[in-house]
Amino acid sequence: MNLFRMSLLVLMVVPAILAQETDLTLNDAMADRFASMALKCVRQEFPNRPDHVLNKLEEVKAPRLMHPAFYGCYDWHSSVHGHWMLIKLLREHPGMARAADIRAVLDENLSPDRIATEVAYLHQNNRKSFERTYGWAWLLKLEAELLTWEDTGAQRWSMALKPLADELATQFQAFLLKQTYPIRNGIHPNTAFSLELALEYAQVSKNTRLEDLIRDRARTWFLQDRNGPLSWEPGGEDFLSPCLEEAALMARVLPHTAFRRWFDKFLPEAPKGIVPAVVSDRTDSRIVHLDGLNLSRARALHSISKALGPSDPRRSALLQSADFHARASLPHLASGSYEGEHWLATFAVRMLAERQSITWPDKTPTMQR
Numbered sequence: 001m002n003l004f005r006m007s008l009l010v011l012m013v014v015p016a017i018l019a020q021e022t023d024l025t026l027n028d029a030m031a032d033r034f035a036s037m038a039l040k041c042v043r044q045e046f047p048n049r050p051d052h053v054l055n056k057l058e059e060v061k062a063p064r065l066m067h068p069a070f071y072g073c074y075d076w077h078s079s080v081h082g083h084w085m086l087i088k089l090l091r092e093h094p095g096m097a098r099a100a101d102i103r104a105v106l107d108e109n110l111s112p113d114r115i116a117t118e119v120a121y122l123h124q125n126n127r128k129s130f131e132r133t134y135g136w137a138w139l140l141k142l143e144a145e146l147l148t149w150e151d152t153g154a155q156r157w158s159m160a161l162k163p164l165a166d167e168l169a170t171q172f173q174a175f176l177l178k179q180t181y182p183i184r185n186g187i188h189p190n191t192a193f194s195l196e197l198a199l200e201y202a203q204v205s206k207n208t209r210l211e212d213l214i215r216d217r218a219r220t221w222f223l224q225d226r227n228g229p230l231s232w233e234p235g236g237e238d239f240l241s242p243c244l245e246e247a248a249l250m251a252r253v254l255p256h257t258a259f260r261r262w263f264d265k266f267l268p269e270a271p272k273g274i275v276p277a278v279v280s281d282r283t284d285s286r287i288v289h290l291d292g293l294n295l296s297r298a299r300a301l302h303s304i305s306k307a308l309g310p311s312d313p314r315r316s317a318l319l320q321s322a323d324f325h326a327r328a329s330l331p332h333l334a335s336g337s338y339e340g341e342h343w344l345a346t347f348a349v350r351m352l353a354e355r356q357s358i359t360w361p362d363k364t365p366t367m368q369r
Contacts, residue, residue, distance in 0.1 A: 077135035137194035140201035186238030239292030244300035251307035276328035294329040299351035
C-alpha cells in the first residue's frame, strides 16, 4: 500500500472510530457549546469576505457600516444563519447558560435601525445579485423561525426584521419568474437548497404567491429527473449534495406516494454509494466545506426517509447512513479554526432538529436513538 493510500485510509477510519459514540441528541450542554461559537463570531468583524460591488470610491466601507446587523461570521450569509441558530437554540433550550447573552445580541443586531440600513443597502446600484439566493433563503428561514415562536422577544425581532424579509421575498419571487434553469452545484447557489428554505417561510408567512411559485418551479425543474449522478459526488469543495438536496426539496413538494415513485426513478440505488466525505485539512476554508457536506447530507437523508414512510424497506439504511455522516463531522466542529467554526454549527443544529422530528424504527442496528 503506497503512502497516499495509507494516509487516505487513516483519514477515513480514525474519525469514524472516534465518532462512534458521538451523541446525536441536542441537549442543553451541546446547545451552549454551539451558542458560544455563534456568539463569538456574530460580533467578530474580521476576517471578512464582503460580497460587495463597488460603484464608487465612497463605497469602500467596513463591513459593520454596510451591514450593521449581519457584519460578523466572515460573510453576510453565515451571520444570518448564525442568528437563526441562536434563535433556534434559545427557543428549544430556554434554560441554557448562554440564554441571556443570546437575547442581548439579538436585541443589538435585530433592531429596526440596523435592519433599515440592511434594506437600504439592497436598494443601491448593482445589488440585484447580492447573496442570491442562498443568503436570501437563510434570511427568510430566520424570519420563519421568529414568526412561529410565541415569545415577546421573538415578536419584537420579527417586526424589526420584517422589512428585510419582505424585500427579499419580493426579490426571490421576481428572480424565480425569470430563472430559466436551476443551479445544480454543491455550494451556495444550489437552487434546491434555497427553495426548501424559502418554501418554509412562504408557508409560515402565508405568502401563497411565493409558495405556489416555488412548488411550480420545483416541479418544472426536477419532476422529470432520472438517475441522479450520485457517483459524481462529492466535489472537492461541496457542502451540499446536489442529488440529495433535490430529493429533500421534492419530499416537501410532492405528496408521499408521488414522492416515493419519483425517488424510485431519481435515486434507485440509494443509499448505496453514499459515504461520508473525508476532510483532510480543517484549516482550509474550501476543504472544510466537506464537514458541512456530511451534516447537510445527514439532514437530507432524514428528510427523505421521513417522506418515504415507516414501511419503506430503504428507510433503515437511509437513517443509518444519515447517522454515519453526522458522526463523521460532529466531533470536529470546534476545530480551533475559524474557517469552519464560523458556520458549521448551524448545519449541525438544523440536522439534529430534523433528526429529532423522525419516528424511529423499533430496531435499527448500530444506531443511537
